[in-house]
Amino acid sequence: MANRTVTRADLAEAVYQEVGLSRNESADLVEAILSEISGSLVSGENVKISSFGSFLVRDKGRRIGRNPKTGEEVSIEPRRVLSFRASQVLKDRINSSLTGGS
């Protein structure tokens, strides 16, 4: 399987083909979608896209980590991380396509 990588340009091309906006505007809309999602997450709001998945903002507390190379203890400061939970629809689609059964 040739494992190519899909990028913004591919998404914009799909929008161009599917909807018939100009190429420029298609690219702008792809960017606007990513920017709305990012903005929501940065403001602390989770984003749920039905039949695709949810992006969840989670707060991680302070913990003591260790530099695996030196063994030195370092404090890992509280931070916010994202987790993505794929919808069952997406998981099923990927599995039925890649395992050859459903």
Next chain:
Amino acid sequence: MIKSELIARLVEANPHLYQRDVERIVGTVFEEISAALARNERVELRGFGAFSVKRRPARLGRNPRTGEQVHVSEKFAPYYKTGKALRERLNRKKPHAV
């Protein structure tokens, strides 16, 4: 924010577009990402993040209630890694500033 709210926000920001076109645009974007993952391709959206598929090999599991061994077949799990720019924005001092 859910998908319909995302569409509403985009419609508001793009008054020259019909709502049904914005719905198709949003649908197309998530469909392309899903289809790529179903082909075991990686989707890399610099700054936002990257989607990929991880293979979980077949293994022997155990029914936690009965202790019985069960065969768990190979699975594929979608995975998302936050992009660097987004990760940094999430951790700014004033995350609520635009």
